[in-house]
Amino acid sequence: MSQALVIVAHGSHLNPDSSAPTFDHADTVRAAGIFDEVREAFWKEEPSFREVLRTVEAEEVFVVPLFVSEGYFTEEVIPRELRLEGWDVSRWDSDGTSASHASLRASDVDKTVHYCGPVGTHDAMSDVIVRRAQSVTGDPDVGPGFGLAVVGHGTERNENSAKAIHYHTERIREMDRFDEVAALFMDEEPEVDDVTDYFESDDVVVVPLFVADGFHTQEDIPEDMGITDDFREGYDVPAEVDGTRIWYAGAVGTEALMADVIVERARDAGADVGGSAERVRERAGDVAGD
Incomplete structure (x- = not known):
C-alpha cells in the first residue's frame, strides 16, 4: 500500500521565514525516498490544512504536526480541518507530553490517516x-x-x-x-x-x-x-x-536533525520507513555519541 507523509505547520502571513523549516525538512525526507509522497500544509499559508489531503494520492497518510506542544492547534484545529472522523483528544491517551498517534478516516477523501503527536514532545x-x-x-x-x-x-x-x-x-x-x-x-x-x-x-x-x-x-x-x-x-x-x-x-x-524527529513520529505510527530513516539521520547529521 502506498504511503504519504503530510507535515502540518502554522506558517505566517507576516514572516516569510516561518515556513522555511517545514519545506527544508520535507525536502530532506523526500530525498530519502521513504514515502511515495511528501506534502506540506499550513494554517496561515497555502496549501491549507483543509485542502492538503485532496492533493494526496496514497491510501495511507501519516500526518505529523510541526508544533512544539499538544494544545489548541494539535488537539482541535488540525483534526477539524482535516475532517478526521471520530477524533477526540482522548484517542492520544496523553498526559500532555506523551501523545503518540491515532488512526482515523478522513471523511471526504476516503483515506486512512495516522494522526501523530507533535514533534516537540517526541523523545528525539x-x-x-x-x-x-x-x-x-x-x-x-x-x-x-x-x-x-x-x-x-x-x-x-x-x-x-x-x-x-x-x-x-x-x-x-x-x-x-x-x-x-x-x-x-x-x-x-x-x-x-x-x-x-x-x-x-x-x-x-x-x-x-x-x-x-x-x-x-x-x-x-x-x-x-x-x-x-x-x-x-x-x-x-x-x-x-x-x-x-x-x-x-x-x-x-x-536544526536539520528535525527531519529525523518527523520520520520517527511516522515510524511510531506504523509507517514502513525501513533503512531510509537512517539516511535521513545521516543527511541531517548524527548527534555525537549516538
Missing part, C-alpha cells in the same frame, strides 16, 4: 536540542563546563507548552552531559530575561524550543537577555552578559 527532540548546542558552539563534544537553557514561550492558556520544556530539560539533565540544565520562559517564571541568575557556568547555551525563527526568537529573546540593545544591530555569538558568555542558538526547529 532532546537530541535535536543537544545538536543545536553543538551547532552554535561548533563543538561536537560540548557539555562539560557549559550550562544549557531550554527556553519556551510560557502561557497560562496552554499548560502543556511548559510541560514540553520541562520534559526535555529533565531528559537532557539525565544525560549528565552539561554541568547545568534549566528551563526558562518568556512569559512566566523563571524568565529568560534573568538567564545569568540561574547558572554558575561561565558559558551558557540558550536554545529556544520554537519551530521557526520569528519575532520572539529573533527580537524578543536576544533583547530580553541583554545580548543586544537593538535586534536590528545583531548580536555576537557568544555575547557576554554579566560576566557570562551566552551562546544563543535561535529556534531549535531550524
Whole structure:
C-alpha cells in the first residue's frame, strides 16, 4: 500500500521565514525516498490544512504536526480541518507530553490517516536540542563546563507548552552531559530575561524550543537577555552578559536533525520507513555519541 507523509505547520502571513523549516525538512525526507509522497500544509499559508489531503494520492497518510506542544492547534484545529472522523483528544491517551498517534478516516477523501503527536514532545527532540548546542558552539563534544537553557514561550492558556520544556530539560539533565540544565520562559517564571541568575557556568547555551525563527526568537529573546540593545544591530555569538558568555542558538526547529524527529513520529505510527530513516539521520547529521 502506498504511503504519504503530510507535515502540518502554522506558517505566517507576516514572516516569510516561518515556513522555511517545514519545506527544508520535507525536502530532506523526500530525498530519502521513504514515502511515495511528501506534502506540506499550513494554517496561515497555502496549501491549507483543509485542502492538503485532496492533493494526496496514497491510501495511507501519516500526518505529523510541526508544533512544539499538544494544545489548541494539535488537539482541535488540525483534526477539524482535516475532517478526521471520530477524533477526540482522548484517542492520544496523553498526559500532555506523551501523545503518540491515532488512526482515523478522513471523511471526504476516503483515506486512512495516522494522526501523530507533535514533534516537540517526541523523545528525539532532546537530541535535536543537544545538536543545536553543538551547532552554535561548533563543538561536537560540548557539555562539560557549559550550562544549557531550554527556553519556551510560557502561557497560562496552554499548560502543556511548559510541560514540553520541562520534559526535555529533565531528559537532557539525565544525560549528565552539561554541568547545568534549566528551563526558562518568556512569559512566566523563571524568565529568560534573568538567564545569568540561574547558572554558575561561565558559558551558557540558550536554545529556544520554537519551530521557526520569528519575532520572539529573533527580537524578543536576544533583547530580553541583554545580548543586544537593538535586534536590528545583531548580536555576537557568544555575547557576554554579566560576566557570562551566552551562546544563543535561535529556534531549535531550524536544526536539520528535525527531519529525523518527523520520520520517527511516522515510524511510531506504523509507517514502513525501513533503512531510509537512517539516511535521513545521516543527511541531517548524527548527534555525537549516538
